Amino acid sequence: MSDRGLLIVFSGPSGVGKGTVRQEIFSTPDHKFEYSVSMTTRAQRPGEVDGKDYFFRSREEFEELIRNGQMLEYAEYVGNYYGTPLTYVNETLDKGIDVFLEIEVQGALQVKKKVPDAVFIFLTPPDLNELQERLVGRGTDSEEVIAKRIERAREEIALMSEYDYAIVNDEVPLAAERVKRVIEAEHFRVDRVIGRYRNMISEKKLSDK
Amino acid sequence: MSDRGLLIVFSGPSGVGKGTVRQEIFSTPDHKFEYSVSMTTRAQRPGEVDGKDYFFRSREEFEELIRNGQMLEYAEYVGNYYGTPLTYVNETLDKGIDVFLEIEVQGALQVKKKVPDAVFIFLTPPDLNELQERLVGRGTDSEEVIAKRIERAREEIALMSEYDYAIVNDEVPLAAERVKRVIEAEHFRVDRVIGRYRNMISEKKLSDK
Numbered sequence: 001m002s003d004r005g006l007l008i009v010f011s012g013p014s015g016v017g018k019g020t021v022r023q024e025i026f027s028t029p030d031h032k033f034e035y036s037v038s039m040t041t042r043a044q045r046p047g048e049v050d051g052k053d054y055f056f057r058s059r060e061e062f063e064e065l066i067r068n069g070q071m072l073e074y075a076e077y078v079g080n081y082y083g084t085p086l087t088y089v090n091e092t093l094d095k096g097i098d099v100f101l102e103i104e105v106q107g108a109l110q111v112k113k114k115v116p117d118a119v120f121i122f123l124t125p126p127d128l129n130e131l132q133e134r135l136v137g138r139g140t141d142s143e144e145v146i147a148k149r150i151e152r153a154r155e156e157i158a159l160m161s162e163y164d165y166a167i168v169n170d171e172v173p174l175a176a177e178r179v180k181r182v183i184e185a186e187h188f189r190v191d192r193v194i195g196r197y198r199n200m201i202s203e204k205k206l207s208d209k
Numbered sequence: 210m211s212d213r214g215l216l217i218v219f220s221g222p223s224g225v226g227k228g229t230v231r232q233e234i235f236s237t238p239d240h241k242f243e244y245s246v247s248m249t250t251r252a253q254r255p256g257e258v259d260g261k262d263y264f265f266r267s268r269e270e271f272e273e274l275i276r277n278g279q280m281l282e283y284a285e286y287v288g289n290y291y292g293t294p295l296t297y298v299n300e301t302l303d304k305g306i307d308v309f310l311e312i313e314v315q316g317a318l319q320v321k322k323k324v325p326d327a328v329f330i331f332l333t334p335p336d337l338n339e340l341q342e343r344l345v346g347r348g349t350d351s352e353e354v355i356a357k358r359i360e361r362a363r364e365e366i367a368l369m370s371e372y373d374y375a376i377v378n379d380e381v382p383l384a385a386e387r388v389k390r391v392i393e394a395e396h397f398r399v400d401r402v403i404g405r406y407r408n409m410i411s412e413k414k415l416s417d418k
Contacts, residue, residue, distance in 0.1 A: 122399065150410055157406050165397045178397060185394030188374040188387060190331065197366045201359055 003196060005093040007115050008033060008100045008183055011108035012123030013156055017169045021123060022102040024176035031180055033098035036089055039065075042080035055085065072114065073107035083107070098183065105159055112162060119186050121179060122163035124156065126170040212405060214302040216324050217242060217309045217392055220317040221332030222365055226378045230332060231311040233385035240389055242307035245298055248274075251289035264294065282312060282319035292316070307392065314368055321371060328395050330388060331372035333365065335379040 012018055026035055039055040041062050050056050057065075062081045065071050074083025084101055092099045101111070111118060160166050165182050169175045186192065221227055235244055248264040250271050259265050266274075271290045274280050283292025293310055301308045310320070320327055369375050374391050378384045395401065 153406070153410055157403060157410070160399055160406075161403055163399050165394070166399050166402050167397055178393075181390055182394045182397055184387075185374070185391045188376055188391055190369055190372050190375050193375050194366060194370055197362070197369075201362055201366070 003096050003192075005033075005096050005098040006183070006186060006192070007089065007093060007111070007118035008098055009108050009111050009118050009120045010100060010102045010123065010179065011105050011121070011163075012169075013105065013125065013159065016123050016125050017172065017175075018102050018123055020172055021169060021175045021179065022100075024172050025100075025179055031183070033100045033183060034092055036084055036092070036099050036101050038082055038103070039071075039074075039085050040080060040082045042082075072101075073103060073110035075104060075106050077104075084111075109162060119165070119183065120163040121165045121167060121182060122160045123169050123175065124160065124166050126168055212305055212401075214242070214305050214307040215392070215395060215401070216298065216302060216320070216327035217307055218317050218320050218327050218329045219309060219311045219332065219388065220314050220330070220372075221378075222314065222334065222368065225332050225334050226381065226384075227311050227332055229381055230378060230384045230388065231309075233381050234309075234388055240392070242309045242392060243301055245293055245301070245308050245310050247291055247312070248280075248283075248294050249289060249291045251291075281310075281323065282316035284313060284315050286313075293320075318371060328374070328392065329372040330374045330376060330391060331369050332378050332384065333369065333375050335377055 010018060010022060022035070025031060037051060037053070037055055039057055039062065041057060041059045042054075044050065044054075044056045048054065048056075059081065062074075062083070065085065066074060066081075066083075070086050072084040072086045072089055074081055076082075082104070084103060084107070089099050089101075101107075103111070108120060112120060167175055167178045167182070219227060219231060231244070234240060246260060246262070246264055248266055248271065250266060250268045251263075253259065253263075253265045257263065257265075268290070271283075271292070274294065275283060275290075275292075279295050281293040281295045281298055283290055285291075291313070293312060293316070298308050298310075310316075312320070317329060321329060376384055376387045376391070
């Protein structure tokens with residue numbers, strides 16, 4: 001009886017601080033999930049370690065993985081590929097270990113189509129929390145500025161609706177702690193544990209003489 | 210912009226230890242939800258305080274509340290009524306404060322029909338966690354005993370499927386902590402926060418010249 005691990009997708013708008021919060025989460029040992037290292041075709045920078053910061057691969061190798069259906073998600077950005085190799089994710093989940101992905105929004109939407117029962121966590125900018133104040137402004141903002149703010153907020157909310165949880169990145173340690181709490185609580189969800197109980201009963205019936 | 214509080218329904222099979230875990234949860238100040246005191250027609254026992262342990266009411270008063278639709282849920286047990294008065298729950302939720310109910314399974318199913326977006330937490334007996342061992346037994350159990358165990362487990366699982374979370378009461382402090390984590394995480398669920406953001410935007414549009 002080994003449950004499959006949870007796939008945790010941690011994402012949010014560009015520039016929200018996903019990497020910083022992820023580093024904070026993994027800086028302490030009080031978590032049981034593993035980080036899935038992304039793959040990229042961009043050049044390795046000084047100090048970066050292959051297999052730790054990224055898996056650095058050639059464009060040819062990356063494209064072959066795409067062709068063979070070996071990428072859980074990927075995107076091209078400024079001429080380079082970034083993505084999540086499927087093998088590590090599947091092998092780790094099969095061992096009953098949760099896998100944590102930190103990926104861009106487009107990638108998260110790809111994962112949602114393939115693994116709908118993953119846990120989708122959206123990191124929101126602190127200003128989304130201060131939305132009301134910002135929208136109202138200081139009374140000196142032009143209608144154009146206000147309209148732009150509303151449009152930006154609307155886009156962020158549209159993205160958020162695809163996710164299970166929204167966590168505000170107001171302070172990095174707080175945001176990291178909330179992410180850990182959410183992952184812990186997800187393990188208690190009935191739809192995640194009930195199958196195990198049902199299996200035990202049916203196994204018992206089958207194997208019992 | 211005041212969000213309504215969450216209604217938290219804490220329940221589980223008879224004898225699982227709901228009251229003990231609830232007392233543990235409320236024994237420390239690190240929670241923000243309030244306990245909804247139940248109402249009963251049974252006699253007040255020595256040491257019990259009206260309005261703290263229960264609201265002690267006459268059968269006539271209780272039945273009038275039922276007739277007036279003033280009970281969120283109720284059940285009759287050994288000739289006495291037990292139930293949750295609606296007024297306190299609604300007033301507290303309206304203030305933006307979460308309300309914690311500790312009630313029997315029949316009551317929880319009544320609440321589920323009326324307030325489907327409440328958070329339903331099922332406390333499971335530790336032996337449900339040890340189900341496999343128990344079902345297999347010591348090799349000395351009769352088929353009848355094993356069949357009875359399987360039937361009991363099946364009933365418990367059928368109840369559990371109506372809930373959002375299943376928490377094992379293996380050790381009371383651990384179970385209490387898990388309940389608190391689940392309630393905390395629920396506040397980050399997108400479907401609970403997204404309405405607030407949407408409201409801000411539409412309010413802004415309406416009030417802005």
